[in-house]
Amino acid sequence: MANKKVVLRSYADGLPKVSDFEFVEACRQAVPEGSTAVVVKNLYLSCDPYLRNLMSKKEEPFDVPEFNIGEVISGFGVSRIVESGHPDFKEGDFVWGITGWEEYSIINKPDGLIKIKNTDLPLSYYTGILGMPGLTAYVGFHEICSPNKGDYVFVSAASGAVGQLVGQFAKLLGCYVVGSCGSDEKVELLRSKFGFDDAFNYKKERDLRAALKRRFPEGIDIYFENVGGALLDAVLLNMRRHGRIAVCGMVSQYNLERHEGVHNLALVNIKRLHMxxxxxxxHYQLYPQFLESTIPSIKEGKIAYVEDVVEGLENAPAALVGLFEGRNVGKQVVVVARD
Amino acid sequence: MANKKVVLRSYADGLPKVSDFEFVEACRQAVPEGSTAVVVKNLYLSCDPYLRNLMSKKEEPFDVPEFNIGEVISGFGVSRIVESGHPDFKEGDFVWGITGWEEYSIINKPDGLIKIKNTDLPLSYYTGILGMPGLTAYVGFHEICSPNKGDYVFVSAASGAVGQLVGQFAKLLGCYVVGSCGSDEKVELLRSKFGFDDAFNYKKERDLRAALKRRFPEGIDIYFENVGGALLDAVLLNMRRHGRIAVCGMVSQYNLERHEGVHNLALVNIKRLHMxxxxxxxHYQLYPQFLESTIPSIKEGKIAYVEDVVEGLENAPAALVGLFEGRNVGKQVVVVARD
Structure with a gap:
């Protein structure tokens, strides 16, 4: 049986391009006799900024190995087990975890997969709010930021998969929350849908320091860092004493040959900042606790969630590239199949 | 009675210069009737890098107010009470705390002064190892760095008042310790006198990243940051996962109009660093605990201490300027009087 897949054609140089990928057709594999592998049908694929880091060879080893030319792209996804040699998984189980950008994947070590027990929410949510980005937001805010009721919280890339949740977790705790993003449409979304106290389009602000100062006249207690570079420098100038900066990612820097310099780090000393x-x-051990607190909030409508859904495996490369152009509104998901 | 003093003549621009100061002669003041002020005779003055930050107007308020033109320079020093209106201090008491760069100072709020109880060690030590720099090293290492036996520790400005102690505290705990400094004489001091495992002169290293890599093939667990700039960038490349960076100061940056950019901050995310x-x-509440643990170590010869002693108030400006040229070897002290 045929199996369409997306493979890496060339290492990314600067912004990733659709032409860095190619489509190939291979044969669908079966579970070898006596193996504990599983074969899954891929339903939803997740486009996450960290994937860009795997598209070129880096000096600093990341947790996930880089892609090689000609290899299938792999990343987080939601899948259905179609064949299992593993006692913990049976045909028909829904799972999320690392899978391939292809119709069917053989997963030789299925222990990393997480079985989806709550199937009364959309399965695609397990690429986002109920999956890796959701846990990232939960851990990053509650465990790393040491938040208190009333804190002034700033979130960058705030309409993205992680940012939209961080802002809502902060609102639920009673914080004052402002987000930055890259379009007026996203600003509107942050204000109306996600309940941020304020939001701004960083592309329209000539003076980021002043933009933050206007929105945080008392300064910032918590900065949830997703972008890096010039915005971080402006944030440092606006941090309050004993402020916390959770460094979740620096997406504005991933495509640069040399990252931008950050000039205001002496303030980490004077302001006693923790970065x-x-x-x-x-932090995967917190996943059950995270689900337990988040699922009721979603069902009760206390947490909103926005996905940007693209149909078809053939559109996956463009969806990933779009992340770095700020094209997605909300969590970027690719539908390979719906069941 | 006459009172010689050092006042600020002009704000510093770039490196501080001797001509930024001037000497004036005023009258020695007395404690006004009914006041709780004290008058002290100044014995030892401390030259600390933070004083540079008070010599120009800064946007970011520091803990200590900036100097004004024509005002006496103030900083840490060891003094003897010669007149007291305060019940806690009597004539003859030795104290350390903030005083003036002058022969006699009137201190209107003496509650900030700390009475010296252990006078069997040199009184000048209370400008350094037993004073503010000593407590800085103690708190910075033990409270901020979360050190463990066997950790790989790197200290910059390692022969300075704080650095020499951080390295020795780390050695006492069983860490592997390397220091950087700005002359071969200081390298020798770090290796022989302070017992660092290794040391290097950063001015002789073309490639700081490689210099660190050679000395820390396994990477750095703890970086005690005193300098900032390019060295911080090189350190980030050599940090191990879950490493800690205690930001005590960034002395290489204080004289720059715009601080150098630091380019490798994305590694804070990937390596899970805490800065x-x-x-x-x-952290002054830890001072008694600090003294209790440090004084016996000094007396037993387990901690060495090196001072760079300059004689005479008239040489104080040059001694402070010398800090930024790396001229001092060890803690820079100015003797105004010996008793």
């Missing part, structure tokens, strides 16, 4: 990098893979 | 700024003024 803490984190990666969600270290 | 924590701190200021010793928040």
């Amino acid at each position: 803490k990098g984190f990666v969600v893979f270290d | 924590k700024g701190f200021v010793v003024f928040d």
Whole structure:
């Protein structure tokens, strides 16, 4: 049986391009006799900024190995088990975890897959609010930011998969929350749909420091860092004493040969700031606790969630490229199949 | 009675210069009737890098107010009470705290002064190892760095008042310690006198990243940051996962109109680094505990201490300027009088 897949054609140089990928058709594999592998049918694929980092060879090893030319792209997705050699998974189970950008994948070590128990919410949510980005937002805000009721919170890339949730978690705790994003449409979304106290389009602000100062006359207690570069410099100037900066990512920098310089780090000393990098893979033990607190909030309508859904595996490369052009509104998902 | 003093003549622009100061002669003041002020005779003055920050007007308020033109320079020093209106201090008491760069100072709010109880160690030590820099090293290492036995520790400005102690605290805990400094004489001091495992002269290293890599093939767990700029960038490339960076100061940057850019901050995310700024003024409650653990170590010869002693108030400006040229070897102290 045929199996369409997206493979890496060339390493990315600067912004990723659709032509860095190509489509190939291969044969669908079966579980070898005696193996504990599973074969899954891929339903929803997740476009996440970290994938760009795997598209070129880096000096610093990340948690996930980089892609090689000709290899299938792999990333987070929601899948259905169609064949199982593993006692914990049976045909028909829905799972989320690392899978391939292809119709069917054989997963040799299925222990990393998480079985989806709550199927009364859309399955695509497990690429976002109920999956890796959701846990990232939860851990990053509640564990890394040491938040208190009344804190002044700033979130960059605020309409993205992680940012929209961080802002809502902060609102639920009673914080004052402002988000930045890259279009007026997203500003509107942050204000109306996600309940941010304020939001701005960073592309329209000539003076980012002043833009923040206007919105945080008392300064910022918590900065949830998704972008890096010039915005981080402006934030440092606006941080309050003993403020916390959770470094979740620096998406504005991933396509640069040399990252922008950040000039205001001496303020980390004077203002006694804590800047803490984190990666969600270290915090998977919190996933059950996260689901338990988040699922009721979604069902009760206390947390809103916006997806940007693209149909068809053939559109996956363009969807990933679009992330870096700010084209997506909300979490970028690719539908390969619906069941 | 006459009182010689050092006042600010002009705000510093770039490196501070001796001509930014001038000497004036005024009259020695007395404690006004009914006041709780004290008059002290100044014995030892401390030259600390933070003083440079008070010599020009800054946007960001620091803990200590900036100097005004014509005002006496003030900073840490060791003094003897010669007249007291305060019940806690009597004539003859030795104290350390903020005083003036002058022969005699009137201190209107003496509650900030700390009475010196252990006078069997040199009194000048209370400008350094037993004073503010000593507590800075103690708090910065033990409270901010979360150190463990066996950690790989790097200290910049390592022969300075704070650095020499951080390295020795780390050695006492069983860490592997490397220091950087700005002369071969200081390298020798770090290796022989302070017992660092290794040390290097950053001015002789063309490739700071490689210099660190050679000395930390396994990477750095703890970086005690005193300098900032290019060295910080090189350190980030050499940090291990979950490493800690205590930001005590960034002395290489204080004289620059615009601070150097730091380009490798995305590694804070990938390597899960914690970068924590701190200021010793928040931690004075630890001073008794610090003395209790440090004084026996000094007396038993387990901690070495090197001062760079300059004689005479008239040489104080040059001694402060010398800090930024790396001229001092060890803690820079100015002797105004010996008793």
